[in-house]
Amino acid sequence: MPPVTSSDSRDPAAAPADVVGRAIRLLVLVGEHAHGSTLSALARESGVPVSTAHRLLSTLRREGLVEFEPDGKRYRPGLKLFQLGQQAGQAYGFAGTALPVMQRVTRQTEEATLMSVLDGARHLYVHYVDGPLPVGVRSEPGRHGPLHCTSMGKVLMAFAPDDVRADLLDRVELTPYGPNSITDRDVLRAEVARAADLGYATVDEEHHAGLRAVAVPILRADGSLFGALATAAPAFRRELDDLVALVPALRSAAAELGVRLPDR
Incomplete structure (x- = not known):
């Protein structure tokens, strides 16, 4: 998003x-x-x-x-x-490895595909593939986003190491960016626990009005967290159920990325 x-x-x-x-x-x-x-x-x-x-x-x-x-x-x-940024992206596999996989997801979903990693108390957008439709979601790799009101942020907290997750749930800022942003810490804890149980997270106009998204974790072969992969779309075009139906495609891509992306 x-x-x-x-x-x-x-x-x-x-x-x-x-x-x-x-x-x-x-x-x-x-x-x-x-x-x-x-x-x-x-x-x-x-x-x-x-x-x-x-x-x-x-x-x-x-x-x-x-x-x-x-x-x-x-x-x-x-x-x-x-x-230097391009060289770092190559070293992390964001371009040569991630791009073809993300392009395939976008061809399947016809929506934007985004990739993010945890960076302190925020997440960092590291790659983005634009959707083919005239109206869609835009992103800018290299910028940060909040954790509490984005699907990737919720997933990154849900699958972070226990101590990291506990710390983040205590201290992330609950700024109301969108009309449905979570501003209650207990609600956030419940939402992150739900994402851990389901293996994915959604947002419904939480980061921006008129935007919905779903994200899954990218896990390394040893089960540790690498990042998050998301599909984002305008709310007028996609109901939440439509986005949840895309979770299998995201999971398949995330599993491939988890094996192919280099260790950080």
Whole structure:
């Protein structure tokens, strides 16, 4: 489903004291603002002084990791950062391995297929295949999404190690993104337990109005969690029962990915 970055837990007062840590924080922020961000905004979000942020961003520019747009005075991800991202995607198997499998799912479902992995208290969209119909769901790999109101987020919590799941259920933010977002922690616990029992999770206009989705876990051969695979569709076109009927196709694809994707 279209990813919306959840509110971050960064504390500007806890900005890294070392130069490398500050540079990395700035680079991550630039990467999260694909359309660009100003120096003052980056300094504020990172907790790094403006003069220091300017110096570090200049260094990142020289390395091609960051670009600067003089007209808008905004910093954007550079081509080198894109190249590194592509190389990482190849190493994880997101492109060469996952893409053909996800394309096959989309041909079967005629809807968008999405893949995500757990990243702290959020999930990270790592791959996406657009559906063939004129109106559909769009996603943007490399962006984060919330756990409590997305089908992949629920599945990732449900199949995470016990200690990780317990921690997430205690601390994930229950921000009401959509009209049916879960805002009660006990309800979330029950929903995640249900996903663990069923082996899949659904959402009905929880992340965005007019959007429904279903997701299954991608498990490695040893049963540990790798990620989640989902089908998402406009609510006017797919009832929840329609999406649940696609679970066998998703499970088949997830089983194949669990064997073929490299260990992380």
